[in-house]
Amino acid sequence: MDVVVVGSCNIDLISYATHLPKEGETITGTKFSTGFGGKGANQCVTAGKLGAKVAMVSKVGNDAFGQDYLKNLQDCNVNCGQVKVVDDVSTGVAAITVADNGSNCIIIVPGANDLLTVSDVEAAEDLIKSSKVLVCQNEIPSVISLAAMKSASNHKVKVIYNPAPAQKDFNPELFSLPDFFCPNETEAELLTGCPVESIDDAMKACRDLTENHGCNSVIITMGKNGAVYQQRRGVDPLHIPVDAVAAVDTTGAGDSFIGSLAYFLATRPELPVPEMIKRASFIASVSVTKPGTQISYPRADELPAHIFS
Ligand code: RIB
Numbered sequence: 194m195d196v197v198v199v200g201s202c203n204i205d206l207i208s209y210a211t212h213l214p215k216e217g218e219t220i221t222g223t224k225f226s227t228g229f230g231g232k233g234a235n236q237c238v239t240a241g242k243l244g245a246k247v248a249m250v251s252k253v254g255n256d257a258f259g260q261d262y263l264k265n266l267q268d269c270n271v272n273c274g275q276v277k278v279v280d281d282v283s284t285g286v287a288a289i290t291v292a293d294n295g296s297n298c299i300i301i302v303p304g305a306n307d308l309l310t311v312s313d314v315e316a317a318e319d320l321i322k323s324s325k326v327l328v329c330q331n332e333i334p335s336v337i338s339l340a341a342m343k344s345a346s347n348h349k350v351k352v353i354y355n356p357a358p359a360q361k362d363f364n365p366e367l368f369s370l371p372d373f374f375c376p377n378e379t380e381a382e383l384l385t386g387c388p389v390e391s392i393d394d395a396m397k398a399c400r401d402l403t404e405n406h407g408c409n410s411v412i413i414t415m416g417k418n419g420a421v422y423q424q425r426r427g428v429d430p431l432h433i434p435v436d437a438v439a440a441v442d443t444t445g446a447g448d449s450f451i452g453s454l455a456y457f458l459a460t461r462p463e464l465p466v467p468e469m470i471k472r473a474s475f476i477a478s479v480s481v482t483k484p485g486t487q488i489s490y491p492r493a494d495e496l497p498a499h500i501f502s
Pocket residue numbers: 203204205229230231232235286287299301332444445446447448486
């Protein structure tokens with residue numbers, strides 16, 4: 194395996210509207226669609242669409258959503274040997290609203306995602322150790338992510354951790370275990386307690402994360418402003434910009450970045466990390482030009498050749 198993801202599967206229920214509703218407001222939307230989402234699966238499918246051999250460790254409910262989801266993963270060539278279907282719980286769902294300007298808000302009901310256990314991770318140990326990169330996020334209990342990361346680092350498997358969605362109570366090992374700690378601005382802000390609005394702020398947040406929280410490499414993704422990368426404590430952070438695109442739907446763009454980064458780390462380890470970040474940001478920028486999450490992620494044959502050179 195190139196990339197294994199221990200993480201979430203959600204069915205996305207996406208309503209499009211001119212603007213996001215305010216508290217207490219009811220508005221009429223313009224369009225509705227369902228999609229395959231969940232940060233874990235999004236990241237896994239991104240890497241798979243780029244050509245990596247990918248596997249998922251996950252749980253879905255024994256309902257129509259769960260059956261559909263399993264079929265989707267199989268259709269996307271994701272190894273599903275460690276994806277379990279569980280009774281008496283709903284498949285994870287995300288109720289998403291997308292406004293005309295591309296911004297969104299999301300309510301997640303984890304359902305089966307919350308039932309992943311340490312024994313599921315133990316059962317996946319052979320899979321994890323045979324992979325080049327493990328990716329984890331915050332849509333499953335953090336003890337499970339920790340167990341997966343420990344197993345990966347024991348076997349010298351590179352670990353990317355995307356602390357999304359933002360969570361305040363944080364086991365300190367979640368900072369120090371991953372090789373790459375990759376929050377977006379909001380998550381970096383919550384974790385460091387400092388505002389992260391500008392490139393300069395992000396550089397400060399990187400320094401805080403490496404110096405005061407024990408992170409190894411830090412990548413803060415900043416949407417249309419690209420990303421800020423600090424290789425390790427004491428080294429100057431770098432800003433890696435990305436070209437502007439007309440955003441249609443930014444949902445899951447961060448996942449497209451993380452999955453692409455995992456793809457390059459696993460399949461092109463000789464590339465300098467800033468170059469991987471540049472390419473991953475480009476791929477994520479392509480995903481925001483189309484509606485939806487996984488369905489908007491480009492396949493290798495839809496991307497320019499320089500992405501793979
Ligand atoms: O990052 C986007 C994802 O977050 C969506 O696919 C949705 O499922 C939520 O989990």
